Amino acid sequence: MSEPVHLDESVHGDKPLLQVRGLTKEFQVGSVFSRRRVRAVGAVDFDLPKGRITALVGESGSGKSTIARCLIRLEQPTAGSVLLDGEDILRTERRRASRAYRRKVQMVFQDPFGSLNPVHRIEHFLTRALVLHGRPATRETLRELMETVGLTEDMLDSYPHELSGGQRQRVAIARALAVEPELILADEPTSMLDVSVRVGILNLMRRLRDERGISMLYITHDLGSARYLADTTLVMFAGELVEGGDSLAVMDAPAHPYTRLLLSAVPDPERAGGYDPVERARLREAVLHPTDCPYDDGSCSAETPVRHVVGEDAGQPHWVRCHLYAPAPDIAHRVLKTADTPDPEAENTPV
Numbered sequence: 001m002s003e004p005v006h007l008d009e010s011v012h013g014d015k016p017l018l019q020v021r022g023l024t025k026e027f028q029v030g031s032v033f034s035r036r037r038v039r040a041v042g043a044v045d046f047d048l049p050k051g052r053i054t055a056l057v058g059e060s061g062s063g064k065s066t067i068a069r070c071l072i073r074l075e076q077p078t079a080g081s082v083l084l085d086g087e088d089i090l091r092t093e094r095r096r097a098s099r100a101y102r103r104k105v106q107m108v109f110q111d112p113f114g115s116l117n118p119v120h121r122i123e124h125f126l127t128r129a130l131v132l133h134g135r136p137a138t139r140e141t142l143r144e145l146m147e148t149v150g151l152t153e154d155m156l157d158s159y160p161h162e163l164s165g166g167q168r169q170r171v172a173i174a175r176a177l178a179v180e181p182e183l184i185l186a187d188e189p190t191s192m193l194d195v196s197v198r199v200g201i202l203n204l205m206r207r208l209r210d211e212r213g214i215s216m217l218y219i220t221h222d223l224g225s226a227r228y229l230a231d232t233t234l235v236m237f238a239g240e241l242v243e244g245g246d247s248l249a250v251m252d253a254p255a256h257p258y259t260r261l262l263l264s265a266v267p268d269p270e271r272a273g274g275y276d277p278v279e280r281a282r283l284r285e286a287v288l289h290p291t292d293c294p295y296d297d298g299s300c301s302a303e304t305p306v307r308h309v310v311g312e313d314a315g316q317p318h319w320v321r322c323h324l325y326a327p328a329p330d331i332a333h334r335v336l337k338t339a340d341t342p343d344p345e346a347e348n349t350p351v
């Protein structure tokens with residue numbers, strides 16, 4: 001089957017909340033005399049369904065954060081469209097996100113230390129978010145917000161430095177919840193936290209999906225946590241989406257050599273033999289210098305990247321991009337150089 005695989009109605013039968021089409025971001029780098037363009041994100045298409053968690057996984061430098069920053073309007077995309085409830089927000093939110101947009105879409109950043117100004121008490125962050133979005137900042141609302149994220153009312157009087165990293169990230173989530181958003185973009189929300197508190201944040205995100213129907217884009221380099229948390233997983237490599245589908249299907253039967261390469265670095269107690277450098281070298285070669293695509297049914301052309309559907313699981317297609325479309329060698333090498341050894345930071349959520 002040929003690109004694009006339109007997920008619109010097929011994922012869990014609902015119209016998606018957000019539809020991203022052809023999203024492209026190029027940066028100008030270098031000095032005046034050696035200026036060049038770096039393509040961080042290359043024409044990606046994906047949907048975020050309502051009330052579901054979608055994980056965007058890939059290594060450092062693959063373009064995950066750039067996508068989130070384009071969606072929250074901190075970055076101006078070079079091309080593409082982003083439809084929220086059918087409206088292209090790149091046209092309606094031309095330079096930066098309006099308050100009305102931020103009421104629907106909130107972001108939680110990786111660094112809970114940096115996102116809370118140390119001079120204010122916790123109460124200030126929540127009150128400000130409520131007031132800015134026209135909601136009453138009563139003591140009752142503040143207490144409810146704190147309890148929703150597993151914190152106690154008395155912590156409203158604390159300063160950020162008096163809380164642990166995990167507690168601070170819960171405050172950042174409470175601040176996002178204050179505006180009752182439909183979508184939360186969570187960019188590596190647990191990667192700066194101790195392993196012991198990460199699962200608590202993942203469980204909180206899961207509860208917000210189940211109890212409040214909040215949609216989420218969960219950005220991570222950790223496939224174990226994506227498998228644990230997300231309904232859908234999208235795999236990103238060097239600015240391109242290479243595979244996507246139901247998280248269990250993608251993790252249990254990865255179809256793209258890059259996904260297999262990522263998975264081979266995740267500690268898995270059930271995998272006999274563990275880390276296999278020979279197999280990883282083979283996969284790395286298949287990613288960088290593809291020679292054939294086992295899914296090619298004749299629909300590929302020399303110019304157009306093709307998505308092949310390799311299965312259907314939990315009501316959504318499992319697709320893989322044609323193996324023959326390797327990203328530009330310089331970008332591919334830059335991203336892959338970090339993939340040579342198993343990730344010591346990988347969480348203890350086995351795949």
Ligand SMILES: Nc1ncnc2c1ncn2[C@@H]1O[C@H](COP(=O)(O)OP(=O)(O)OP(=O)(O)O)[C@@H](O)[C@H]1O
Binds near residue numbers: 028038058063067
């Ligand atoms: N402001 C910028 N100027 C120039 N290049 C940039 C800029 N922001 C990102 N890039 C480049 O775009 C590419 C994608 O970066 P991005 O931060 O989106 O990746 P990532 O997958 O989120 O990685 P990480 O997890 O390390 O943030 C990288 O090569 C990065 O160097």
